[in-house]
């Protein structure tokens with residue numbers, strides 16, 4: 001079947017112009033996919049003929065009259081915008097690649113039938129957006145170019161994520177990253193496929209977080225996590241966790257299942273990506289591991305060998321927070337009973353007598369717990 005129309009009765013008239021020869025003249029067209037195009041066409045015939053019907057057909061080859069395809073279409077994809085006198089133009093809306101080919105025009109008059117020997121060629125092209133380079137370091141130059149197969153596509157416009165872009169050459173900022181399309185001005189409905197622009201930058205806003213954030217008690221878990229804003233994102237090996245300036249881990253997240261007092265220190269992390277080899281550092285985060293008294297010991301001051309009868313026993317311990325309660329015990333003999341003999345960090349014995357002899361022990365306590373010192377033997381020489 002062919003796309004054909006019959007002339008309405010009121011359009012049947014006698015051509016008033018001078019006698020013509022049979023003929024059809026076309027203009028070949030190049031159209032961008034998705035746009036609307038008119039294949040311009042003029043036809044003529046001798047005087048005293050009336051045009052009864054017109055038809056367009058399409059072929060795959062230039063003079064491929066046998067393989068004409070019907071143009072019949074239920075939608076208004078094809079519209080005859082000519083008339084029954086001399087204009088035989090055909091409009092094609094929303095042009096697709098399958099519309100490419102050779103278009104022929106035929107008409108029937110009262111006395112004859114005429115088919116065009118030549119054809120109008122329709123080529124369908126697509127716009128192609130080119131973003132160069134497609135991955136750029138912040139500050140680098142980017143060039144946008146729009147390639148169209150049609151010789152005069154018209155004025156081209158650019159969009160990034162749907163927003164109009166003014167310049168086609170620019171220094172990339174991170175907010176320039178996105179999907180770019182170009183389109184012919186006024187035909188925004190038929191843009192090119194989108195092309196992605198990646199804008200890369202080195203790590204920024206590097207920060208180290210600690211969980212729990214404070215009051216870490218010995219034996220409990222601690223997790224350090226480094227984060228940063230970077231394009232491309234910092235990969236696993238791009239992180240470094242440092243304690244007092246020494247590398248501890250190259251993972252983004254580092255966990256200690258049972259934290260010890262020795263883990264106390266000042267921590268920071270570094271983040272690197274392909275853009276910045278040196279990377280950036282986070283602010284320092286202090287870790288103070290809290291623990292109950294340990295290594296409780298008794299020291300003697302002054303040294304009793306130095307003479308004098310006054311002796312101070314000092315109880316010291318390692319603890320965080322520091323021990324706040326001290327209790328002193330004495331056992332007169334190895335198997336004797338234990339007596340509480342004082343409190344406070346220092347046990348002062350004003351005048352050492354035989355009755356003071358024995359094994360001394362102190363107990364240091366903080367809100368986290370308590371611990372005993374080892375025993376200290378205080379011997380009193382006879383005759384003192």
Ligand SMILES: *[C@@H]1O[C@H](CO)[C@@H](O)[C@H](O)[C@H]1NC(C)=O
Pocket residue numbers: 292293294295296369370371372
């Ligand atoms: C007491 O201190 C010792 C080391 O001096 C330590 O090994 C032990 O865990 C402590 N005990 C408690 C209950 O904290």
Ligand SMILES: *[C@@H]1O[C@H](CO)[C@@H](O)[C@H](O)[C@H]1NC(C)=O
Pocket residue numbers: 261294295318319
């Ligand atoms: C307790 O003493 C031991 C042995 O000297 C030492 O390794 C440890 O670090 C000390 N504990 C604290 C909390 O200082």
Ligand SMILES: *[C@@H]1O[C@H](CO)[C@@H](O)[C@H](O)[C@H]1NC(C)=O
Pocket residue numbers: 329338361363370371372
């Ligand atoms: C510390 O010594 C006191 C006195 O001998 C004793 O009652 C207490 O149980 C001891 N505490 C620890 C943790 O060893």
